Amino acid sequence: MPGEGPDPALRHGQRGGNGSQAAPWQQTHSDARFTLGQKSEIESLAVSADGNWAAIGLVHKDGLFVWDLKTRQDVAQLAPGEGNVRVAFSPAESLMAFSTLSEPAIGKGQATLRFWNAAPRQMAAEFPLEGECEGLAFSRDGRTLVTSVGGGHLTLWRVPDGSKLARSLLRLGLFARQPLSLYAGF
Numbered sequence: 001m002p003g004e005g006p007d008p009a010l011r012h013g014q015r016g017g018n019g020s021q022a023a024p025w026q027q028t029h030s031d032a033r034f035t036l037g038q039k040s041e042i043e044s045l046a047v048s049a050d051g052n053w054a055a056i057g058l059v060h061k062d063g064l065f066v067w068d069l070k071t072r073q074d075v076a077q078l079a080p081g082e083g084n085v086r087v088a089f090s091p092a093e094s095l096m097a098f099s100t101l102s103e104p105a106i107g108k109g110q111a112t113l114r115f116w117n118a119a120p121r122q123m124a125a126e127f128p129l130e131g132e133c134e135g136l137a138f139s140r141d142g143r144t145l146v147t148s149v150g151g152g153h154l155t156l157w158r159v160p161d162g163s164k165l166a167r168s169l170l171r172l173g174l175f176a177r178q179p180l181s182l183y184a185g186f
Contacts, residue, residue: 040058040060040062041058041059041060042056042057042058042059043057043059043084043085044056044085044086045057045087046087046088046089046096047069047089048089048094048118049089049090049091049092050094052068052069052070052094052118053066053067053068053069053089053094053118054066054067054069055067055087055089055096055098057085057087057098058083058085059084059085060083061080061082061083061103062077062080062083063077063078063079063080063081063082063083063100064077064078064079064085064087064098064100065078066078066116066121075121076116078114078116079100081102081103082100082101082102082103082112083100083101083103084099084100084132084133085098085099085100086098086133086134086136087099087136088137088138088145089118089138090138090159091138091141091142092138092141092143093117093142094117094118094119095115095118095159095160096115096116096117096118097114097115097136097138097145097159098113098114098116098136099111099112099113099114099129099132099133099136099147100112101132110128111129111130111131111133112127112129113127113128113133113136113157114126114127115159115162117160124160125161125162127157127162129147129149130150130153131149131150132149132150133149134148134150135147135148136148142159143158144157144158144159145157145159151169152169152170153167153168154169155167
């Protein structure tokens with residue numbers, strides 16, 4: 001039976017009826033409550049601080065999927081047709097920030113930062129970025145967001161109105177070894 005663990009007859013290296021040893025996947029089980037299936041490669045994954053929401057940002061043109069973890073239902077697909085999605089939830093409220101990159105057939109793609117409120121399930125704001133977002137993180141109080149775009153350029157944003165508070169360039173060697181949260185005074 002699935003979820004009941006390995007076949008007791010095949011534990012501890014015992015051999016099966018045909019003389020072969022049990023394969024590792026036959027000796028394991030999962031305590032997962034459910035699985036969130038996606039058809040594309042995952043770029044980022046975030047869970048809200050209250051544990052009610054999960055967001056899955058995808059690499060290719062499949063956008064972002066938001067799941068209600070209480071009902072185990074996919075409740076929204078945001079930014080379909082856009083990829084390289086990075087996502088983070090505010091620790092203070094049901095606000096989610098995510099960045100995307102449009103991938104036109106010809107020309108340069110447009111990077112965008114968006115805020116989405118999970119409670120009413122609606123977009124709160126949208127802002128163009130100067131390049132593809134490489135990471136984003138909220139401050140502990142949820143009032144500030146830091147984004148990193150190409151080459152270590154960091155921008156601090158006021159949440160949720162999206163006004164830019166500061167912008168700086170960091171040396172990549174230092175930036176690569178530190179979490180984004182350190183740069184916004186989190």
